[in-house]
Every structure is written in C-alpha cells, then in structure tokens.
Amino acid sequence: MAKSKLRRLKIGNDSFLWTVNTSYLTRTDMAADYPVHVKFTAFLEAYKTTALHIHFHTGATVAGNWLTSGIGDVNLHLPSFARLLILAGNEQGWRAQRQTLNIEDGLPILRRMGYSIKDE
Numbered sequence: 001m002a003k004s005k006l007r008r009l010k011i012g013n014d015s016f017l018w019t020v021n022t023s024y025l026t027r028t029d030m031a032a033d034y035p036v037h038v039k040f041t042a043f044l045e046a047y048k049t050t051a052l053h054i055h056f057h058t059g060a061t062v063a064g065n066w067l068t069s070g071i072g073d074v075n076l077h078l079p080s081f082a083r084l085l086i087l088a089g090n091e092q093g094w095r096a097q098r099q100t101l102n103i104e105d106g107l108p109i110l111r112r113m114g115y116s117i118k119d120e
Helices: 079-091 107-112
Strands: 007-011 014-024 034-044 052-061 101-103
Touching: 007 079, 014 079, 034 079, 052 079, 052 107, 079 107
Parallel strands: 052 101
Antiparallel strands: 007 014, 014 034, 034 052
16 A cells, blocks of 8 residues: 555644655756756645645755755745645635645745745
C-alpha cells in the first residue's frame, strides 16, 4: 500500500489537505543550478476538484532546493508555510468550495510574507 503524501491542516473550522511536489528539470548549463519546479497544492477535504495550486520556479545546488530542504528560512514542507500559502490563496480570491486557483509564480507571496527571496 502506497503512503499518502497528503497532510491535514485545520484552519478555523475548515480541514484542508495539502502536499508539496518537487520536480528537478534537466540542466542546460552545467555551470548553473539545477532548475526546479515546486508545486504546492491544497484543498478542502471534501472539495478536491477546486484546489489551490501555487507554483515556484527556482534552482537547486548540490546542497538541495532552498524551498523544501530546510537550508534557509523557507521550508514549504512545514505546516506553518502551508497555512500561510492557503491564507494567501484566500486573499487572492480562492474560494475552496467553488473554484480552483492557479498561481504561476509563488515567490512574490513569500516576499509579501517578509522573506528575503532572490530573483530567479
């Protein structure tokens, strides 16, 4: 039986399920970092089809991906970040019971939260 990657988070009276998926892309410049696509997905427990999707496009060194490895101030695998991203989605108009919201660039959200994010 496969282990579920979905995690549960309660915000107010709502119970959300959320996950973070990381894809390492082919490097075209051997001197550059590895390109990375990180996707945060959350939805209300009974509303999987109206999810919040936030994409992050960044790079990774041999030490890891700074968004998910814990080598910096940001770690999207922590429930505290999931909560902040869900609340940011709500601020940008996501209504979890009625519509999907797809945010192509999540780095500005982290900047608004006060994190020092370099331009990618």
